[in-house]
Amino acid sequence: MSDAVLTDAxxxxxKDHILHVTINRPDALNAVNVEVARGIAAALIRAEEDPVVRCVLLSGAGDRVFSAGADLKSxxxxxxxxxxxxxxxxxxFGGSTDKTTSKPIVAAANGSAYGGGVEMLLQSDVVIVERGREFALPEVKVGIFAGAGGVYRLPAMLPRAVALDMLLTGEAISAERMYELGFASRIVEHGEALAEGERVAKLIAGNAPLPVVASKRIARHLEDGKSVTEADQVALSHRLFAEVLASEDAVEGPRAFSEKRAPVWKGK
Structure with a gap:
């Protein structure tokens, strides 16, 4: 299949049965806009359909931030x-949080991650983080919530108290702490995530393809790219997110962020 992409984003x-997928908006901290989401979704569709692809390696351009999450200015x-x-x-969101591919996704978090960036990592299968980085779900600070999987995947992965602390305060946790809690399976030094991601992806791609896919599908309860065990949570999250998004505060939060001022909440 062609290496053509829908967008430069x-x-x-x-390469060697590995589909490298790079979020390419370093000047915007790899924030996710509709072009990024469409490009990642297209890559996952390609991975699912192309038997040559045995693993996906996801990373962000540059060395500052893997992804800052949703493009609030947009x-x-x-x-x-x-x-x-x-x-x-x-x-x-992010072309990956509601539906995924049955091929393994290795995420090389070659930078900090915030909001939707963390949610994209939560949907990945092997996550590699770097020492000195931080991770946060700060959506509540801008009038929304982590509705792209964070509200149900984070409590399923981390201790419930820690997950709720992150979701309700929006404060960041260090990569070291996230690794200790099981958010990532590997931690490396600054600047080494992508190299380690390539090494892990090669290990996966060197294994028998069918049992690898079967292992992921069973472990993640996937049917046609969606988790059957998360169906009710996904539906509830979508319904409540639509309600919150229709509020005045959901307009105020991104606007205040864009204008670089403190938001004025109305609770409606």
Missing amino acids: VLTEL MAAGGNVVPQDAPYAEYG
Whole structure:
């Protein structure tokens, strides 16, 4: 299949059975806009359909931030950060949080991650973090909540008290602490995540493809790229997120962020 991409916001390269997928907005801290979401979804569709692809390696361009999450400036301007066109809409935020591929996803978090960036890591299968980075779900600070999987995947992965602390305060936790709690399976020194991600992806790609896919599908309870055990949580999250997104505070939060001022909450 061709290496052509839908947008420069996401770069793809197929090499040695590994589909390298890079969020390519370093000047915007790899924030997710609709082009990023559509590009990642297209990459996952390709991974699912192409038998040559045995593993996906996800990373962010640059060395500062893996992804800052949703592009709040785009949201403040009335833009949509989730594709509305088929087949990409089905994949949700970041082109990956509602639906995924049965091929393993190795995420090399070569930087800190915030909001939707963390949620994209939560949907990955092997996560590699670097010492000295931080991770946060700060959505409540800007008038929304972690509705792209964070509200139900984080408590399933971390101790409930820690997950709720992160979700309700929006404060960051160090990579070292996240590794200790099981958010990531590997931790490396600054600047080494991508190299380690490539090494792990090669290990996976060197194994028998069918049992690897079967192992992921069983472990993640996947049917057609969606978790059957998360179905009720996904539906509830979508319903409540729509309600919150329609509030005045959801407009105020991104606007205040864009204008670099403190938000004025109304609770409605």
